[in-house]
Amino acid sequence: MTEPRIGxxxxxxxxxxxxxxxVKKVAEYAKTLPNVxxxxxxxxxxxxxxxxxxxxDIKEHNLNRVVVASCSPSLHExxxxxxxxxxxxxxxxxxxxxxxxxxxxxxHDKEKATEKAKEIVRMAVAKARYLDPLEELEVKAExxxxxxxxxxxxxxxxxxLANYGLQVYLVEKSPTIGGKAALIGYVDPKxxxxxxxxKMFELIKECPRIHIFTxxxxxxxxxxxxxxxxxxxxxxRYVTEKCTLCGECEEVCPIEISNEYNFGLNKRKAIFLPxxxxxxxxxxxxxxVCVKCxxxxxxxxxxxxxxxxxxKIVELKVGAxxxxxxxxPYRPFKGEYGYGLHESIITLFQLARMLDPExxxxxxxxxxxxxxxxxxFIQCVGSRNTTPGAKEYCSRMCCTTAINNAIKIxxxxxxxxxxxxxxxxxxxxxxxxxxxxxxxKLVQFVKFEDKIPRVLITPEGLFIEVFEYTIQENIRIPVxxxxxxxxxxxxxxxxxxxxxxxxxxGGEGFVREAHLKLAxxxxxxxxxxxxxxxxxxxxxxxxxxxxxAAAAKAMxxxxxxxxxxxxxxxxxxxxxxxxCAICVGVCPYSAISIKNVNGDRVxxxxxxxxxxxxxxxxxxxxxAMQHLGFKDVQLxxxxxxxxGGEVNV
Amino acid sequence: MSDFEPKIVxxxxxxxxxxxxxxxxxxxxxxxxxxxxxxxxxxxxxxPQFVLQAFADGADGVIVAGCHPPADCHYLEGNYxxxxxxxxxxxxxxxxxIEKERFRLEWISAAEASRWVQVVNEMVAELKKLGPLKKxxxxxx
Numbered sequence: 001m002t003e004p005r006i007g008x009x010x011x012x013x014x015x016x017x018x019x020x021x022x023v024k025k026v027a028e029y030a031k032t033l034p035n036v037x038x039x040x041x042x043x044x045x046x047x048x049x050x051x052x053x054x055x056x057d058i059k060e061h062n063l064n065r066v067v068v069a070s071c072s073p074s075l076h077e078x079x080x081x082x083x084x085x086x087x088x089x090x091x092x093x094x095x096x097x098x099x100x101x102x103x104x105x106x107x108h109d110k111e112k113a114t115e116k117a118k119e120i121v122r123m124a125v126a127k128a129r130y131l132d133p134l135e136e137l138e139v140k141a142e143x144x145x146x147x148x149x150x151x152x153x154x155x156x157x158x159x160x161l162a163n164y165g166l167q168v169y170l171v172e173k174s175p176t177i178g179g180k181a182a183l184i185g186y187v188d189p190k191x192x193x194x195x196x197x198x199k200m201f202e203l204i205k206e207c208p209r210i211h212i213f214t215x216x217x218x219x220x221x222x223x224x225x226x227x228x229x230x231x232x233x234x235x236x237r238y239v240t241e242k243c244t245l246c247g248e249c250e251e252v253c254p255i256e257i258s259n260e261y262n263f264g265l266n267k268r269k270a271i272f273l274p275x276x277x278x279x280x281x282x283x284x285x286x287x288x289v290c291v292k293c294x295x296x297x298x299x300x301x302x303x304x305x306x307x308x309x310x311x312k313i314v315e316l317k318v319g320a321x322x323x324x325x326x327x328x329p330y331r332p333f334k335g336e337y338g339y340g341l342h343e344s345i346i347t348l349f350q351l352a353r354m355l356d357p358e359x360x361x362x363x364x365x366x367x368x369x370x371x372x373x374x375x376x377f378i379q380c381v382g383s384r385n386t387t388p389g390a391k392e393y394c395s396r397m398c399c400t401t402a403i404n405n406a407i408k409i410x411x412x413x414x415x416x417x418x419x420x421x422x423x424x425x426x427x428x429x430x431x432x433x434x435x436x437x438x439x440x441k442l443v444q445f446v447k448f449e450d451k452i453p454r455v456l457i458t459p460e461g462l463f464i465e466v467f468e469y470t471i472q473e474n475i476r477i478p479v480x481x482x483x484x485x486x487x488x489x490x491x492x493x494x495x496x497x498x499x500x501x502x503x504x505x506g507g508e509g510f511v512r513e514a515h516l517k518l519a520x521x522x523x524x525x526x527x528x529x530x531x532x533x534x535x536x537x538x539x540x541x542x543x544x545x546x547x548x549a550a551a552a553k554a555m556x557x558x559x560x561x562x563x564x565x566x567x568x569x570x571x572x573x574x575x576x577x578x579x580c581a582i583c584v585g586v587c588p589y590s591a592i593s594i595k596n597v598n599g600d601r602v603x604x605x606x607x608x609x610x611x612x613x614x615x616x617x618x619x620x621x622x623x624a625m626q627h628l629g630f631k632d633v634q635l636x637x638x639x640x641x642x643x644g645g646e647v648n649v
Numbered sequence: 650m651s652d653f654e655p656k657i658v659x660x661x662x663x664x665x666x667x668x669x670x671x672x673x674x675x676x677x678x679x680x681x682x683x684x685x686x687x688x689x690x691x692x693x694x695x696x697p698q699f700v701l702q703a704f705a706d707g708a709d710g711v712i713v714a715g716c717h718p719p720a721d722c723h724y725l726e727g728n729y730x731x732x733x734x735x736x737x738x739x740x741x742x743x744x745x746x747i748e749k750e751r752f753r754l755e756w757i758s759a760a761e762a763s764r765w766v767q768v769v770n771e772m773v774a775e776l777k778k779l780g781p782l783k784k785x786x787x788x789x790x
Contacts, residue, residue, distance in 0.1 A: 101673070106673055107679070120685070504725050588727065589725075614689065614691055618693060630690060639687065
């Protein structure tokens with residue numbers, strides 16, 4: 001190692017530092033530290049003249065390390081790294097001493113603060129002595145992306161990515177794309193979810209760069225940002241593109257089950273078309289219930305049915321992944337507000353579906369065989385800790401959806417009494433106008449607080465008993481039908497998603513973003529992005545926007561055709577490594593494997609996968625694994641310098 | 650012992666606790682001067698040898714601090730690695746004759762500047778009561 005020549009720059013930050021810390025004394029002290037060639041103080045180091053001072057010194061004094069004693073590295077590390085790089089020094093040879101946030105701003109005793117600042121500078125100088133020049137690496141980025149989930153968020157992301165020019169593989173578990181938005185009727189008084197989805201289908205059909213895999217799932221993901229390999233299992237549909245949608249097969253199919261595409265409002269066959277506008281526009285056979293009797297194959301005049309289809313494995317190279325696998329509606333337990341005990345107690349999803357002209361009732365409100373004269377929505381079912389099975393969070397979309405559908409009912413059946421029994425109404429943003437409109441249409445709002453309403457099923461009919469908060473009285477409302485405004489749950493198969501993609505969950509069970517404010521839409525693993533309700537409850541607009549955002553982020557990662565890899569990652573000294581593989585087990589990113597080098601087992605770090613946490617370094621018993629930028633010697637030097645000591649290398 | 654000022658070495662993860670210490674600064678909170686903060690990317694990076702070295706060199710207390718379990722860790726589960734390591738390490742410390750009050754493993758999120766200040770205040774007060782570390786531990790170079 002060439003002898004370190006260190007320059008120390010103490011910033012006044014106006015009076016922010018100089019007001020509490022005697023910066024001149026700190027600079028004078030820095031001059032006495034080993035290897036320090038020059039030390040200065042200046043009013044604003046981050047200003048152009050301040051940076052020029054550093055650059056000049058690097059050239060004049062032939063500095064090979066720089067310590068800037070100023071604010072937090074989170075504020076100006078990039079600034080000063082860029083400055084030293086402009087003077088020809090490797091930018092990782094700059095270290096910051098945080099004497100503002102950690103000293104001048106939190107202490108008042110000038111003498112003590114000055115002493116502390118000196119020590120902070122001493123610690124930084126000690127670390128700087130052992131800094132290494134580091135080089136950023138570049139890897140090629142595949143110009144393609146995988147979108148998981150064909151709901152509105154996934155569709156939007158796929159369209160954006162394709163518009164940017166990428167090849168897009170859209171993988172959807174069910175036989176059709178469109179997700180739940182295609183089914184839930186009106187998303188606002190004028191727009192049907194199915195219309196939004198149909199418009200997206202039109203664009204997708206025209207786009208040659210979008211490749212759709214329905215009935216498919218991601219079963220393996222390997223590689224790293226820019227270079228993922230995704231294994232997709234394409235489950236057989238048993239119906240080919242020869243299908244003309246004549247529907248004869250459906251008539252002969254002997255299997256009948258509850259139709260999830262109508263939220264259980266009616267039944268469907270094992271061979272079925274999910275909904276009229278489904279895409280791709282062919283029937284599909286539900287392999288979970290089909291008994292392969294062959295009746296459909298016999299009746300099909302177009303030879304479109306092939307019961308001998310086998311699952312296929314497709315391997316795709318993609319640069320990025322967008323996860324948009326959505327949510328599941330909350331599943332009320334039997335007896336939760338009478339659910340499952342009476343035919344006139346339904347969920348909000350069933351009601352919204354019913355009011356869609358494509359539904360089994362053709363858009364008519366028919367519950368328990370009749371048009372209800374009075375109907376009540378109970379809000380927060382499954383949300384906000386209302387019942388033992390409920391989640392803590394607010395599901396965000398249920399208030400607006402309930403009110404929207406209440407207005408629809410009032411428009412169509414002005415004589416029907418509509419009650420909304422709520423805890424709080426959360427029609428945020430412009431949805432507030434719907435709340436007002438519902439009031440004008442005489443939808444009646446009944447507020448409860450801690451005591452949840454009770455549903456009474458009696459021979460005289462259905463009643464809701466509720467302690468009305470505003471009048472502070474128990475009231476009993478006779479109703480013909482009850483709608484449970486159920487919230488959102490993480491999708492049932494989220495565990496499989498986690499196992500394959502290594503994303504992680506927050507406390508609420510949804511996938512969490514790397515950071516809500518600083519790295520939104522990103523998963524912690526580079527190159528994986530998140531869209532829609534997989535990160536938590538959202539309405540359709542928000543999901544669509546997040547789809548766009550995820551695509552834009554994926555694009556900003558891939559657009560240069562190459563990806564820069566941060567150099568502050570783990571590095572193996574193969575001489576020291578014994579191949580014990582402890583590091584392999586502790587790495588949260590599966591970035592480390594054991595390889596064979598001249599007959600010796602040694603650890604190998606896949607640089608593009610390593611995120612630079614340093615856990616392997618702490619776990620390595622032989623010191624072979626080192627976290628560049630935070631190596632043992634660097635951190636020990638910093639530790640010892642607290643007490644004026646030095647490391648022996 | 651009234652003028653005894655303990656020295657505390659802190660290993661703070663970049664994403665949560667270091668950010669909280671920054672926030673304490675930008676919020677102009679106030680706490681005693683006794684802490685020296687060393688930035689690591691993750692609490693999972695902290696090697697027990699650093700802590701031992703700090704005690705050997707004269708630290709009166711050491712704090713290792715990271716993101717809240719279960720799910721705040723920027724690196725998914727580094728905080729659990731730290732937890733596993735240091736819960737075991739804590740037991741060893743006592744057998745070295747280092748009182749358990751001298752070592753703290755703390756979870757402080759980026760927003761919890763006041764928690765950071767509270768931890769520093771508590772520890773400084775406790776260490777003042779305990780007095781300087783009676784060094785039974787000699788680390789051979």
